[in-house]
Amino acid sequence: MLSMLEEFVLLAVDERTGQLESRHELGTGYALIGAVFFDLALTRKIDTDTEEIQILDTSASGNLIWDRVIAEMRGRPDVKTVRDWIEAMFRRNDDLEGEALASLVEQGILQHEKTKRLWIIDVERFPLIDGRAQKSVKERLAQAIFGDGIPDPRDIMLVSLAEPCGLLRCVASEPELKMRRERIEMLSNLETISRKVVAAITELDASFRHAPPRLS
Amino acid sequence: MIELAQQTRGGWCVVTIRGRADAEAADEMERALRAAVNQNHRVAADFANVDYISSAGLRAVLQAGRAAQERKTEFTVCQLRGPVKKVFEISGMQHVLRIEEELPC
Numbered sequence: 001m002l003s004m005l006e007e008f009v010l011l012a013v014d015e016r017t018g019q020l021e022s023r024h025e026l027g028t029g030y031a032l033i034g035a036v037f038f039d040l041a042l043t044r045k046i047d048t049d050t051e052e053i054q055i056l057d058t059s060a061s062g063n064l065i066w067d068r069v070i071a072e073m074r075g076r077p078d079v080k081t082v083r084d085w086i087e088a089m090f091r092r093n094d095d096l097e098g099e100a101l102a103s104l105v106e107q108g109i110l111q112h113e114k115t116k117r118l119w120i121i122d123v124e125r126f127p128l129i130d131g132r133a134q135k136s137v138k139e140r141l142a143q144a145i146f147g148d149g150i151p152d153p154r155d156i157m158l159v160s161l162a163e164p165c166g167l168l169r170c171v172a173s174e175p176e177l178k179m180r181r182e183r184i185e186m187l188s189n190l191e192t193i194s195r196k197v198v199a200a201i202t203e204l205d206a207s208f209r210h211a212p213p214r215l216s
Numbered sequence: 217m218i219e220l221a222q223q224t225r226g227g228w229c230v231v232t233i234r235g236r237a238d239a240e241a242a243d244e245m246e247r248a249l250r251a252a253v254n255q256n257h258r259v260a261a262d263f264a265n266v267d268y269i270s271s272a273g274l275r276a277v278l279q280a281g282r283a284a285q286e287r288k289t290e291f292t293v294c295q296l297r298g299p300v301k302k303v304f305e306i307s308g309m310q311h312v313l314r315i316e317e318e319l320p321c
Binding site for chain 2: 041044047048049050054056149150151152153156186189190191192193195
């Protein structure tokens with residue numbers, strides 16, 4: 001089974017061009033960290049309530065990203081809230097997207113292509129080799145959005161993460177999504193940790209965009 | 217630490233939960249609720265004595281609700297109190313689960 005981080009990154013790969021949607025968007029950077037927190041929550045490494053994150057299990061999982069994040073968290077007892085953790089992890093500048101892409105390449109889902117545009121500019125693409133995993137993610141998200149039942153918590157989390165990054169457009173058209181806006185908002189609110197992560201992404205993104213430019 | 221008990225009253229299987237519904241208790245709570253949902257037509261989860269619920273605890277209730285939907289079992293969460301009630305309200309759980317002030321039986 002793919003991790004939440006891998007599913008989130010896979011969702012961002014354009015199935016026709018192999019290029020990444022919303023790459024380098026600030027919100028996406030925060031969302032990648034959010035995806036790691038979802039992975040840690042689903043594997044019971046961490047838990048949250050309305051206030052703080054609690055670390056439950058620091059034993060090695062075998063997943064290098066999870067173990068690195070947990071080790072970082074263990075060393076910083078002063079950081080407690082989801083928002084502060086997302087900000088702290090963002091400052092580390094880890095290439096979570098690159099690591100997830102490398103893992104997807106290794107698993108035979110994507111291939112990595114590097115070309116030059118105008119002989120100078122590097123262009124990276126990640127065409128799908130095996131489209132089944134991406135198709136399954138999109139189908140699950142569509143079912144969560146357009147169905148009326150209670151989705152799997154994993155799919156609830158993915159909807160909540162994809163929404164602020166504009167990635168639900170990979171699943172349905174704007175008018176279709178507009179018709180289900182209420183349902184998307186309801187799902188994004190349902191899981192305590194995803195609600196906290198989405199609120200943090202929105203706040204941090206807004207505070208960064210409204211920050212005065214630095215004078216050099 | 218959580219305590220779980222189950223009894224049948226007036227055609228309802230009542231699962232009584234006591235203590236903290238946190239990550240440590242979530243699996244046990246989910247198992248008990250799912251088992252009740254799988255074996256009965258009407259299940260009430262009594263939260264009167266739950267004083268804390270975390271993200272993992274809430275997820276366990278959601279999973280039980282999903283299982284109930286799949287099996288077409290009537291499932292209701294009852295007697296939420298204080299901070300636990302607030303967490304359910306903030307999450308909007310009333311949109312996907314039937315939530316009652318009192319037990320239905």
